[in-house]
Structures are given as C-alpha cells and as structure tokens.
Amino acid sequence: MTELIFFINQVLISGAVLGSIYALGAIGITLIFGILRFAHFAHSELMTSGAFFAFLLAALFAAWGIHAPIPTGFVVLPIAMVISAVLALGIDKGFYAPLRKRGAKPVTLLIASIGVTLMMQGLTRLFFGAGTYSFFETETKVLYRFDMSALGSTRPLVITQPQVLMVLVTIIAVVALHFFLTRSRLGKAMRAMADNADLAQVSGINTALVVRVTWVIAGALACMAGTMLALDVTLKPDLAFNIILPIFAAAIVGGLGQAYGAIAGGFLIGFAETLAVFNWSTVLKPLNAVLPEWVHLPANLSLVPTEYKLTVAFVILVVTLLVRPTGIFKGASS
Amino acid sequence: MMRRSLTLFAALFVLILGVGFVLGVPFTTSRLVEAAAYSLIALGLNIQWGYGGLFNFGIMGFLMLGGFAVTFMSYPINPLFWGSDGPFMLGKAILAFVAGAGLVYGAQQSHRIGIKGGWKVALTVLVWFVAYCVYRSQIDPAAAYIEALSGKDGWVGGLGLHPLVGWLFGGVLAAIVAYIVGKICLGLRTDYLAIATIGISEIIRALIKNMDWLTRGTLSVSPIPWPTPLPQDYQANGVDNLTALIYARAGFLVLALVVLGIAVFLISRAYAGPWGRMMRAIRDNHIAASSMGKNVTSRQLEIFIVGSVLMGIGGAMLVSFQQIYDPTSYQPINHTFIIWVMVIVGGSGNNWGAMFGAVLIWMIWIISEPLAKAIFETVSHWSTMIGWSEIPDIESRSAQMRVFVLGLVITIALRFAPKGLIPEVVRREG
Amino acid sequence: MALIELTHVVGGYGGAPILNGVNIAIDQSDIGVIVGPNGAGKSTTLKAIFGLLKVTGGTIVFDGAEVTNSLPDKLVPRGLSFVPQEKNVFTSMSVEENLEMGAFTRKDAFGDTMEWVYDMFPVLKEKRNQKAGELSGGQRQMVAMGRALMSKPKLLMLDEPSAGLSPRYVIEIFETIVRVNKEGVGILMVEQNARQALAFASKGFVLASGQNRFTGTGPELIADPEVAKSFLGG
Numbered sequence: 002m003t004e005l006i007f008f009i010n011q012v013l014i015s016g017a018v019l020g021s022i023y024a025l026g027a028i029g030i031t032l033i034f035g036i037l038r039f040a041h042f043a044h045s046e047l048m049t050s051g052a053f054f055a056f057l058l059a060a061l062f063a064a065w066g067i068h069a070p071i072p073t074g075f076v077v078l079p080i081a082m083v084i085s086a087v088l089a090l091g092i093d094k095g096f097y098a099p100l101r102k103r104g105a106k107p108v109t110l111l112i113a114s115i116g117v118t119l120m121m122q123g124l125t126r127l128f129f130g131a132g133t134y135s136f137f138e139t140e141t142k143v144l145y146r147f148d149m150s151a152l153g154s155t156r157p158l159v160i161t162q163p164q165v166l167m168v169l170v171t172i173i174a175v176v177a178l179h180f181f182l183t184r185s186r187l188g189k190a191m192r193a194m195a196d197n198a199d200l201a202q203v204s205g206i207n208t209a210l211v212v213r214v215t216w217v218i219a220g221a222l223a224c225m226a227g228t229m230l231a232l233d234v235t236l237k238p239d240l241a242f243n244i245i246l247p248i249f250a251a252a253i254v255g256g257l258g259q260a261y262g263a264i265a266g267g268f269l270i271g272f273a274e275t276l277a278v279f280n281w282s283t284v285l286k287p288l289n290a291v292l293p294e295w296v297h298l299p300a301n302l303s304l305v306p307t308e309y310k311l312t313v314a315f316v317i318l319v320v321t322l323l324v325r326p327t328g329i330f331k332g333a334s335s
Numbered sequence: 336m337m338r339r340s341l342t343l344f345a346a347l348f349v350l351i352l353g354v355g356f357v358l359g360v361p362f363t364t365s366r367l368v369e370a371a372a373y374s375l376i377a378l379g380l381n382i383q384w385g386y387g388g389l390f391n392f393g394i395m396g397f398l399m400l401g402g403f404a405v406t407f408m409s410y411p412i413n414p415l416f417w418g419s420d421g422p423f424m425l426g427k428a429i430l431a432f433v434a435g436a437g438l439v440y441g442a443q444q445s446h447r448i449g450i451k452g453g454w455k456v457a458l459t460v461l462v463w464f465v466a467y468c469v470y471r472s473q474i475d476p477a478a479a480y481i482e483a484l485s486g487k488d489g490w491v492g493g494l495g496l497h498p499l500v501g502w503l504f505g506g507v508l509a510a511i512v513a514y515i516v517g518k519i520c521l522g523l524r525t526d527y528l529a530i531a532t533i534g535i536s537e538i539i540r541a542l543i544k545n546m547d548w549l550t551r552g553t554l555s556v557s558p559i560p561w562p563t564p565l566p567q568d569y570q571a572n573g574v575d576n577l578t579a580l581i582y583a584r585a586g587f588l589v590l591a592l593v594v595l596g597i598a599v600f601l602i603s604r605a606y607a608g609p610w611g612r613m614m615r616a617i618r619d620n621h622i623a624a625s626s627m628g629k630n631v632t633s634r635q636l637e638i639f640i641v642g643s644v645l646m647g648i649g650g651a652m653l654v655s656f657q658q659i660y661d662p663t664s665y666q667p668i669n670h671t672f673i674i675w676v677m678v679i680v681g682g683s684g685n686n687w688g689a690m691f692g693a694v695l696i697w698m699i700w701i702i703s704e705p706l707a708k709a710i711f712e713t714v715s716h717w718s719t720m721i722g723w724s725e726i727p728d729i730e731s732r733s734a735q736m737r738v739f740v741l742g743l744v745i746t747i748a749l750r751f752a753p754k755g756l757i758p759e760v761v762r763r764e765g
Numbered sequence: 766m767a768l769i770e771l772t773h774v775v776g777g778y779g780g781a782p783i784l785n786g787v788n789i790a791i792d793q794s795d796i797g798v799i800v801g802p803n804g805a806g807k808s809t810t811l812k813a814i815f816g817l818l819k820v821t822g823g824t825i826v827f828d829g830a831e832v833t834n835s836l837p838d839k840l841v842p843r844g845l846s847f848v849p850q851e852k853n854v855f856t857s858m859s860v861e862e863n864l865e866m867g868a869f870t871r872k873d874a875f876g877d878t879m880e881w882v883y884d885m886f887p888v889l890k891e892k893r894n895q896k897a898g899e900l901s902g903g904q905r906q907m908v909a910m911g912r913a914l915m916s917k918p919k920l921l922m923l924d925e926p927s928a929g930l931s932p933r934y935v936i937e938i939f940e941t942i943v944r945v946n947k948e949g950v951g952i953l954m955v956e957q958n959a960r961q962a963l964a965f966a967s968k969g970f971v972l973a974s975g976q977n978r979f980t981g982t983g984p985e986l987i988a989d990p991e992v993a994k995s996f997l998g999g
Contacts, residue, residue: 040529096746100753108390109753111529112679115672116745123739127732186869189858193866196855203815203849205841205870205916246533253530312541315534319519322531 003155010159012275018164018233020271021171023244025226027251027263028178029219035195035258036215037101039110040249044223046121047089048241051224052231053125055081056134072143074136074232075166081228082221089220090213092117118242125238134236163232174225175264178218182260187214195258247274247314254321256328265329270314277313340757343691350698358705361580364588365656370697371591372652377677377693378598378686379645385684385759386606387638388618390529393516395670396536397643399543399662400508401650405501406493406556406660407549413492415484421491424477431473435466481548490551498562502594502651509647510640512539517636536671544662555661559654563587587656594652598645599686606686614638673700676741680748682755691757699744700737707736768793768828768920768951769814769845775822776813782821783809785975791968793919793951796943798966798983800959801996806975807955808850811922814953815840815847828919842870844919850928853909856898860889863897863908867915875915882911885941903934910938914945921945923954927961939965959996963987971996 026048033041058077069076096117097110105113143162181188187210194201194211202208227241251270255262321328355363376394383389416422442462445455481491512535520531543550550556563586569579605611616623617631654660673696681692711729748756767790777783783806791797799807812818814825816836825833827845837847846867855863864882868875883890886907892900897908906926913921926942927935935958943965946952956962963969966983971992979992986992 100749103753105749105753109679109749112675112745113749115675116742116749119672119738119742120746121742123735123737123742126735127739131731131735186865189862189865190869192858192862193855196857197852200849200853200855201866202837203817203847204866204912205838206866207838246530246537249530250534312534312538315538318530318534322520 006156006158008279010156012272012279014160014164016268016272016275017168018229018271019274020268021167022226022230022233022267023248023251023271024264024267025171025174025222025229026241026244026248027255027267028260029222029226030248031252031255031257031260031263032191032195032215033219034252036191036198036212037097037110038198039097039107039114041219042111042114042245043092043117043121044219044248045241045245046118046125047085047092047220047223048227048230049125049238050088050121050227051081051085051220052227052236052240053129054084054224055228056136056231056236059136071166072136072163072232074163074228075170078170078225078228082224085224086217086220089216089223093212093216122238122242129238131238136232136236161233163229167229167233170225170229174222178260187211191215243311247311250314250318254317254328256330259328259330262328262330269329270317273317274310274313278310340687340691343756347691347695347698351694354698354702358702361577361584364581364584366697366701368584368588368591368656369653370694371588371595372649372656373674373677373697374690374693375591375595375598375652376646376649376674377681377689378595378602379642379649380674380678381642381683381686381689382602382645383639383642384678385689386611386614386618387635387642389521389635389639389642391532391639391642392529392671392675393532393534393536393539394646394674395665395667396532396539397509397512397646398650398653398670399536399539399665400512401502401505401647401652402654402660403543403550404505404508404647405498405651405655406559407491408494408496408501408504409498409560409655410493410495410556411560412495413490416481416491419480419484421477421481421484424473424480425491428470428473428477431470435470438462438466478546478548490548498560498651498655501655502562502648505647505651506644507647509643509650513640513643514636517639521632521635521639533667533671536667540662540665550660550662553661553663555659555663557659559658559660561587561655561658563590591652591656594648595690599690602686673741676745676748679755680744680752682757682759684759685755685757688755688757688759692755695756696741696744699740703737703740704733707740708733766829767791767826768795769953770826771810771814771823772826773823774810774813774820774825776818776820777809778818783975784813784820786823786977787813787972787975788977789953789970791920791951791953793949794946795951795953795967796946796965796983797951797953797968797970798959798962799953799955799970799972800957800963801972801978804974805972807972808924809975810972811847811924811953811955814922815845838870841916841918844917846913846916846918846921848909848913848921848923848926850924854897854905854912856896858897859894860897860900860908860911861893863912864889864915867912870916878915878917882914885914885944886911903930903937906930906934906938907941910941910945914950918950920951920953923952925955925957927956927958935961960987 026044029047030041030044033039033044055074055077058080059073062073062077067073067076096113100110100113145160145162145165147158147160182192183189190201190206191211191214193204193206194208198208201211230244231240247270248267251266252263253266254269255264255266351363351367354366376398379397380391380394383391439459439462442455442459445458450458484490516531516535520528544552546552547554561583564583566576566579566583569582570576574582606614614634617634674693677692677696678689679692680696681690682688708729711733715729752758769789769791771787771789774784774787775782783804785806787806787810789797789799789810799810801807809818813820814827814832816832816834816839820833823833824831827840828843830843832840832843832845855866858866861879864879868878883893888904889907889911892904897905900908910921910923910926913923923942926938930938939961942952942954954962963983963986966986969979969981969983969986970977971979971986973996978996979986979989981989
C-alpha cells in the first residue's frame with residue numbers, strides 16, 4: 002500500500018501537473034500551426050515571459066499588502082494572461098505579419114520565430130540576470146498531507162496546493178476552450194480556417210480577426226502554462242525553453258491543428274515521462290519476497306535514467322511518426 | 336550580382352582587418368580558424384537545406400559526434416585502461432550490443448518465417464526489451480569498472496592517431512547517424528525531419544554527457560593534439576611568444592582553408608553537373624521529379640549524408656583547434672541555430688553566400704560581447720557620475736547581449752533580404 | 766441595370782495576364798454560363814470577380830458599386846457568393862457547421878435561410894450532424910452550394926459545379942441551380958459540361974485566350990454551327 006501511495010505521489014500527481022503544462026503549451030502551438038501554418042518556436046518565450054509578468058505582479062501585490070488564501074501567483078494570473086495576450090499580438094504584428102505579407106515560406110517564419118526567441122531570451126536575461134526566482138519567497142507553499150495509515154500505508158499522500166489549483170485551472174481552461182470552439186461563432190470560424198483557409202476566406206470570414214484571436218488564446222494559455230511551471234519549480238530565464246521540444250512533440254503526437262489532440266498529447270507525454278523515470282523497484286519490491294534469489298530486482302529499475310527524461314518525448318514522437326504520421330487525432334498533413 | 340558579392344566580401348575583409356587591429360592579431364587569427372570551421376559546417380547545411388530543402392535542426396549533434404571522433408582518435412592512449420580488464424568487459428558489451436541488434440533485425444524480418452501482424456509486433460517489442468536488458472547487464476558493470484579506474488575518473492582514453500584521421504572519422508560517424516536518421520524520417524513530411532533531428536541531437540548530447548567511461552562526460556577531455564605545430568613547438572625553437580602564437584594559428588588556418596577549399600571545389604563541380612541539376616529539380620518540385628522516375632528519397636538521403644559529413648568534419652576541426660572536448664559546452668543556440676542564421680542571412684542555395692554568412696555572423700558574435708561590455712561600462716560610468724549606482728553584473732549581461740544581437744540580426748536580415756545577402760543564382764537551364 | 770458588369774477586365778496571377786479584356790453582364794434573373802476551352806480564363810474570371818487575384822485593367826461593378834480587387838469579406842456582405850471547384854467544404858466540420866460558416870457575415874438570425882437550404886437539399890437535413898468529409902461527392906457539392914447560399918446572395922458564382930460528379934448528380938445539381946435562380950438568386954457559372962449547361966442558360970459566354978468570342982443565350986449558342994464546331998465538340 003505504501004508503494005501504491007508512493008506511486009501516486011511520484012507518477013500520477015507529477016504526471017498530471019506536467020501533463021497540464023505540456024497540454025496548455027501544446028494547444029497554443031497547435032492552434033498557431035493550424036491557422037498560420039508555421040511552427041512557432043518562440044512559444045517558450047511567451048510562457049517564460051508570462052511567468053515573469055505574473056511574478057512581477059505577485060511581488061507588486063505583496064508590496065501592496067494584498068494577501069489571499071491561494072498563492073498570489075494564481076490571483077494575478079488573469080492579469081498576466083491579458084498582458085501575455087497583448088504581447089503575443091504585438092509579436093505577430095511586428096515580426097511575423099510583415100513576412101507573411103511578403104509571402105514568406107513556413108521555414109522563414111520558423112527562423113524568424115527563432116530570432117524572436119533569441120531576442121526575448123536575451124532581454125529577459127538582461128533584466129533578470131541568469132539566476133532563479135521563486136514565487137514562494139514571501140509566502141509558503143501549502144502542502145496537503147493525507148494520512149493513509151488507515152489504508153495500511155506508511156507514507157502520506159502529499160499534494161501541494163499549487164498542484165491542486167493547476168489541475169483545476171487546466172480543466173477550466175480546457176472546458177472553456179471546448180465551448181468556445183464548438184459553440185461560438187468565432188470559435189467555429191477558427192476551426193473552419195484551420196480546416197481550409199482559402200474556403201474560409203471565400204465564405205467571407207474575417208481571417209485577420211481569426212488570426213488575432215488565435216494569438217490572444219495562444220498567448221493567454223502560454224502564460225498560464227509558464228506561470229504554473231514556475232509555481233511548481235522555480236522561475237528562471239530559460240524556464241520554458243527546456244520544455245519547448247516535448248511541447249512540440251505533444252502537439253505533433255496529438256495531431257497538428259487539433260486542439261483536443263494537443264491536450265491528449267500533452268498528458269500522454271507528461272505521464273510517459275513520469276512513468277519512465279519512476280523507479281519501479283520500489284513498487285515491485287514486495288515481489289522480492291516471493292521470487293527466488295537469482296531473479297531479485299536490481300535497486301534501480303527505472304526504464305530511463307532521470308537525465309534522459311527528455312528523450313522519452315522523442316521516442317514517443319518517433320514512434321508516432323512511424324506509425325501514424327498525422328497524429329492521434331489526424332491533424333494536418335502537408 | 337557579381338559586383339554585389341564582391342562588395343560584400345570586400346566589406347567583410349575590411350571588418351576582419353578592423354577587428355584584428357582592435358582586438359589583436361593572435362586573437363583574430365584564432366577566430367578566423369573557427370570561422371573557417373563554421374564555413375565548412377554552414378556549407379554542409381547549405382547542401383542539406385539550400386540544395387535539398389531538408390531541415391536539419393540537430394546540427395549540434397553532428398558537431399558533437401565530430402568532436403567525439405577526433406577526441407577518441409587523437410588523444411593519447413590510456414595505458415591504465417588497456418592494461419586492465421576494461422577492454423575485455425567492453426568487448427563483451429559490444430558483443431551483447433551486436434547480438435541484440437541482430438536479434439532485433441531478426442524479429443523485424445520474422446515475417447519471412449510466417450510470423451505476421453500483431454504477433455510480429457509483439458515479438459519485436461519483446462526482443463527489443465530483452466536485447467536492451469542484456470546490453471545493460473553487460474555495459475553497466477563495464478562502465479562502472481572503467482570509471483572506477485585510477486580512483487574515479489577513469490575512461491577508455493584515445494587511440495593516439497593523427498588528428499586528420501580523427502577529422503575523417505568525424506565525417507564517418509556523422510554519415511552513419513545521418514543514414515539512420517534519414518532512413519527513418521525522409522519518407523515523411525519534411526518539417527518532421529526538423530523535430531527528429533532536434534531529438535537525435537538531444538539524445539546524442541545526453542549520451543555523450545553521461546557515458547563517462549567513453550567520453551569523460553562533464554569532466555571534459557584536454558589537451559587534444561593539433562594537426563599542425565603548436566605555439567609551444569615554435570617557442571621551443573626560440574621564437575618569441577607573440578610570433579609563436581601567430582605562426583601556429585596561421586598554420587592551423589592554412590590547413591583549415593585547404594580542407595574548406597577541397598570541399599568547395601568538390602561540391603561546386605558536383606553542383607554544376609547532372610547530379611546538381613537533379614537535386615535542384617527534386618528540391619523545387621519533388622512531386623514532378625518523382626513522377627519522372629527519380630528516386631526522390633534516395634537522393635535526399637544522399638544530400639543529407641553529404642551535408643552531415645561536412646558538419647562532422649567541421650565539428651572535429653573545432654574541437655581539435657580548441658584542444659578541449661567539453662560536452663556541456665554544446666548549446667543549441669551556439670551550435671545549431673547560429674549555423675541556420677549563417678546560412679539564411681548569408682544566402683541559402685549559394686555556397687559563397689553560406690560561407691560569407693558564416694564569417695560575418697561569427698564576427699558579429701564575437702564582437703558583440705566586447706562591444707556590449709564597452710557600452711555597458713560607458714553607460715555605467717555616466718550613471719555613477721549622476722549619482723545612480725553602476726550596472727551590476729556587467730560580465731554576464733554582456734554575454735547575454737550576444738543572444739539578443741543574434742536575434743536582432745536574424746530579424747533584420749529576414750525583413751530586408753528574405754533570400755539572403757548573397758542569394759542563390761538561378762541558372763537558366765538550356 | 767445589370768447586377769454585375771465586367772468591362773474589359775485584364776488580370777492574372779502575376780506575370781503574363783490570363784484575362785485580356787473580358788466583358789460580362791448578368792441580371793439577377795439570369796443564369797449566366799461561361800464556357801470555353803482549357804486555359805481560356807473561365808475560372809480565372811470568377812476568381813477575378815471575387816478578389817482572389819489581381820485585376821490590372823478594366824472594372825467590375827456589382828449592384829451599382831465598383832468592387833474591382835475587393836476582398837471576399839467585403840463582397841459576401843454585398844450579396845456575392847462563390848463555390849470553388851475543389852476543396853469547397855470544411856471536411857472536418859459537420860454539415861450544419863458548414864452552413865453556419867456560410868452565414869458568418871450575417872448579422873441577423875439565419876434560421877429560416879437554413880430551413881430553405883435544407884428544403885432544397887433534403888439529404889443534407891438528414892445528415893446535418895455528419896462530418897462533411899464523410900459524404901459522397903454529390904452530397905459534398907450540395908453542402909458547398911448550401912454554404913454559399915446561407916449568406917442570401919444576390920449572385921451565386923459556381924466554378925464547374927458538375928466536375929467529377931456522376932450523371933445522376935449532374936442533373937440534380939443543374940436542376941437545383943435552376944430552382945435557386947427561380948427563387949431570385951442570379952447565377953454565374955463556369956462549366957466544362959458545355960452543352961448541358963448552356964441548355965438552360967439565359968446568357969452564355971464563350972471565352973478563348975482570355976477574351977470573349979461569342980455571346981448570346983444558351984440555346985442560341987448551341988444552335989450556332991460555328992460555336993458548336995469550335996467549342997462544343999461538334
């Protein structure tokens with residue numbers, strides 16, 4: 002029983018949190034790809050900058066003496082999301098739209114987004130240095146410990162308050178997005194444009210408006226993902242840059258252009274990573290008592306050593322590309 | 336067009352002279368050697384992208400392979416390793432690996448003995464798992480043993496051969512990896528190749544960083560020998576320090592330029608001939624080309640391998656020159672994206688454009704830090720004069736400015752010259 | 766006054782122009798059919814009207830206003846609608862959602878327009894919640910037309926509506942076009958199936974090399990031996 006609780010702590014909860022972050026990031030990537038047909042590499046910078054906005058706002062709130070029962074990071078999140086949405090619009094207008102107007106190819110836009118990534122990273126490091134910051138310097142992270150001794154476990158079930166909120170917030174965001182895409186006129190227009198941009202234009206859909214809405218959603222969700230990541234670990238300038246590749250993998254695995262696919266892909270990869278680095282020995286230890294001497298399990302039976310965690314995403318990606326190149330939800334193909 | 340290229344190259348030459356004047360000849364010569372290596376690498380990318388339309392975002396991985404190859408080939412022999420049980424255990428592990436690979440191949444081919452469909456998949460997965468476990472069972476103790484040699488930092492050492500052999504081996508290793516990656520990915524959409532190459536390069540990086548027994552991992556390897564005489568060799572002959580540095584580095588530079596020259600010559604000849612025409616036909620319209628019976632995927636694989644070979648050799652040259660192999664020093668920004676910037680800004684599809692871009696971007700990269708520092712210090716000086724505190728952390732902030740400047744250069748270049756400064760010359764085929 | 770009037774329109778995709786002075790005039794009561802050999806500029810004419818390529822000479826006047834080089838999102842609210850030849854449905858969206866997209870530019874309630882469309886294409890009502898990509902070619906064409914009708918256009922333009930359809934669907938599509946016209950929508954279409962289409966055309970235009978060659982009512986053109994010989998396959 003102890004081992005099961007340990008498993009839940011290490012895999013299920015961590016996996017859910019990681020999956021949420023990946024999912025929120027991947028939705029933005031997949032929407033941008035569906036509507037604008039390019040891989041927005043600078044998405045990680047939207048996430049990191051979003052987290053920094055939240056951090057600054059939280060510090061501001063603390064200075065003003067505003068306290069809340071939930072971490073200030075969550076309280077300021079809506080405001081930070083608005084700022085991020087505006088930033089995303091600005092970046093498109095300044096860097097990508099001019100190239101699109103001149104008929105730039107997708108790879109040129111990708112390189113342009115690399116340029117944006119570098120500039121934003123440089124600026125972030127310039128202002129904030131290369132060190133780490135924590136949302137919890139002035140307030141403490143609330144942990145919930147559930148005593149499981151009634152069920153025979155020597156370990157408690159531990160979950161932090163930010164983690165609970167993260168999963169909740171993700172669920173709310175996903176449901177809201179679902180309603181937007183299936184019930185609202187603009188949401189359907191977005192799906193139409195991702196499906197067939199030319200026909201959408203012919204139908205009279207205001208494609209410029211749809212593009213703007215896409216950036217707003219992508220920016221807001223990226224901010225959410227970045228802030229959550231920073232709340233879970235710490236905030237540093239290359240916060241999201243390290244996970245940009247699993248996020249892209251999640252979007253591709255789910256099917257490019259399919260928002261639901263991005264969510265599925267995000268959780269798939271999130272859980273796969275936590276499952277792969279989990280030390281299965283601890284769970285299977287009780288078996289040792291039953292098995293003969295020479296089959297005893299080694300002390301560390303994790304599928305993948307922790308340093309290789311990021312390779313899990315790639316293995317999944319490669320397998321997906323080989324088996325089902327358009328992704329789980331059959332997204333865009335060339 | 337010719338005039339524009341000549342003007343640009345002349346301006347570049349002036350820039351190099353300027354840098355030499357301000358930052359010193361030995362320093363500049365070193366940077367030029369590096370620029371030559373980067374030119375070779377940029378040439379490799381130009382072949383893959385400019386000629387073939389292939390997206391390789393895993394350049395860093397190929398550079399690391401090249402670096403590893405030259406380290407392994409040219410570093411002196413480690414008697415501690417060869418005199419112990421190390422080789423034997425390693426040999427067993429290699430056998431296990433080969434046996435495992437053979438088993439997996441066998442499982443793949445099991446349809447020939449009647450095992451099909453779901454069973455074959457199950458068998459293949461099972462065999463993979465078994466092969467992996469067997470391999471780990473051999474390599475883990477071998478690795479631990481080797482690392483424990485001489486206390487804690489043991490590793491297999493090198494083979495003590497001439498660095499040029501190492502450079503060639505770098506090309507060979509790169510070709511092998513390119514073959515594997517290409518075989519898997521080239522049948523699919525081309526932008527998937529981008530993600531796959533990023534993935535491979537991360538995997539390579541993780542492997543090299545962690546296989547301490549083979550590469551010394553994060554402890555890094557140095558000093559790695561030069562193919563041409565070192566400054567120390569000149570000094571031993573009575574030449575003064577400064578001149579020794581210049582002579583030695585110039586010697587390396589000459590060798591590097593020779594290698595580069597050979598590569599450019601071979602590629603230009605190939606490009607001008609029927610092979611080149613076919614490549615361009617495929618790149619511009621591969622649907623039409625394949626309908627004409629050309630095997631598009633094989634040609635793309637060829638291009639991918641050739642480009643990777645150049646990258647491997649270039650990576651080896653860099654490590655030889657810097658005399659140190661440090662896996663942690665490889666960053667995607669420095670080793671993958673910068674090459675893309677060089678090719679796109681310089682002019683993709685044009686060898687001279689790619690090389691121009693390489694030298695230009697490298698020069699900008701190296702002056703941006705001292706320049707930023709100078710600017711920060713001046714501003715700091717003024718700000719203290721008016722009573723504000725000076726800017727903290729100037730060192731690291733100047734280092735970060737490079738990244739910003741690079742991003743800025745990309746953005747400006749793409750806005751004004753989306754096809755590059757020395758773009759492809761579109762030939763009219765008769 | 767004509768609903769739509771093209772006067773000496775010149776245009777193309779950049780490079781050499783494909784249209785070299787095209788003249789077309791249609792009233793709202795008309796069924797206009799454009800025929801001609803391949804490369805004559807038939808589809809290009811429709812695309813030029815709809816702002817999908819650059820018009821470099823001549824004018825296009827629709828419902829009294831000049832609309833040369835206007836973009837679709839300005840034209841649809843004016844009452845112009847277009848059914849492209851290929852990729853003319855949103856395959857991942859349901860039939861009903863496709864129709865909703867057609868009504869995107871409308872500010873009023875469009876429920877009765879949707880009933881009208883379902884009335885015209887009963888099979889679509891049956892399959893309203895099915896993804897458009899799952900339908901047969903003929904049914905898809907119906908979705909495409911329905912989508913274009915949702916904006917209550919004054920002029921409906923169709924690019925080769927019968928292309929790739931089985932004979933039964935061809936007849937059905939043409940019958941629907943005639944019916945739509947009777948209900949007050951002007952029609953301008955390009956057709957490869959020249960004889961069949963011209964049979965019910967009130968205005969026929971034969972184009973070649975981007976210019977008008979023959980103009981008249983459909984039956985007149987069919988009866989004309991010169992037209993029949995050169996363009997209708999004798």
